[in-house]
Amino acid sequence: MATIGGMIEVLAAVLTYVALAAAVWSAVLVVVNKPIELREWHGLWLYGLVILLELGLLGQLVAGIVKLSTEDRAIETATFVGYLVTTVLVPPVAGFWALLERTRWGPVVMVVGCLTIPVLIIRLRQLWDGHA
Amino acid sequence: MPDDLATRTRSGPGRLLIAVYAIFAVSATARSAVQLTTHLGRAPLAYLLSALAAVVYIVATVCLARGDLASRRIATISILVELAGVLGVGTWSLVDPAAFPDATVWSDYGQGYGYIPAVLPLLGLWWLRSTSAARRQADAG
Numbered sequence: 001m002a003t004i005g006g007m008i009e010v011l012a013a014v015l016t017y018v019a020l021a022a023a024v025w026s027a028v029l030v031v032v033n034k035p036i037e038l039r040e041w042h043g044l045w046l047y048g049l050v051i052l053l054e055l056g057l058l059g060q061l062v063a064g065i066v067k068l069s070t071e072d073r074a075i076e077t078a079t080f081v082g083y084l085v086t087t088v089l090v091p092p093v094a095g096f097w098a099l100l101e102r103t104r105w106g107p108v109v110m111v112v113g114c115l116t117i118p119v120l121i122i123r124l125r126q127l128w129d130g131h132a
Numbered sequence: 133m134p135d136d137l138a139t140r141t142r143s144g145p146g147r148l149l150i151a152v153y154a155i156f157a158v159s160a161t162a163r164s165a166v167q168l169t170t171h172l173g174r175a176p177l178a179y180l181l182s183a184l185a186a187v188v189y190i191v192a193t194v195c196l197a198r199g200d201l202a203s204r205r206i207a208t209i210s211i212l213v214e215l216a217g218v219l220g221v222g223t224w225s226l227v228d229p230a231a232f233p234d235a236t237v238w239s240d241y242g243q244g245y246g247y248i249p250a251v252l253p254l255l256g257l258w259w260l261r262s263t264s265a266a267r268r269q270a271d272a273g
Contacts, residue, residue, distance in 0.1 A: 079166050086162060097147065101144075103143070105147045109148055112152060
């Protein structure tokens with residue numbers, strides 16, 4: 001299943017960049033002192049990125065489970081799936097929580113939420129490679 | 133400006149604080165659930181402490197997000213337990229590493245999580261304190 005493995009590697013890299021881009025964009029909103037505002041282009045673009053990220057993470061969840069079931073690896077399945085599911089939960093929860101805030105602390109929440117994604121992806125990689 | 137206590141507790145820096153508590157609630161819960169169900173025997177003490185940490189983080193997250201007077205009291209207690217836990221377990225894990233064959237969230241003062249577990253309770257207590265001080269000020273003015 002080299003193709004699925006290769007696909008997941010590319011996906012993980014792309015998701016890391018998308019998450020970092022969303023984090024940087026949120027940080028810009030923090031610096032210019034704006035809340036997340038979906039009626040403004042800057043808020044819409046940010047949430048477009050976050051939705052893109054979420055779709056990719058859902059893809060990663062499916063691909064990861066397929067990979068688990070097709071390859072025989074001595075890894076902690078429950079932990080691996082736990083991380084996959086957590087990645088999928090972070091963007092919607094952070095997005096919701098950030099949107100409730102009407103000050104610059106909203107995008108701060110998005111920065112933190114987006115930065116957890118690369119961390120989780122690194123942990124997934126470590127688990128898969130077996131030096132967890 | 134938000135003027136009621138609950139809104140003030142979960143607004144501004146409080147919004148971020150609750151988000152970080154939520155992240156720790158999820159990660160500690162997931163971690164201890166896996167540990168307790170799949171290999172409790174390997175390091176029972178560490179895993180039970182992980183579970184305790186998970187409960188503390190969940191209670192703190194929920195109570196900070198609710199933010200009313202009673203919830204803030206419960207949040208304060210759970211954050212104090214958290215502080216005692218990270219200091220106690222952190223010290224214990226350094227003095228007697230043999231007691232911890234596997235790490236907990238609080239091992240080595242939360243080193244595995246960038247020491248955030250050691251800083252978080254201080255920020256939590258500071259936030260509870262500063263929002264209640266603001267309330268006294270608002271009441272006086």
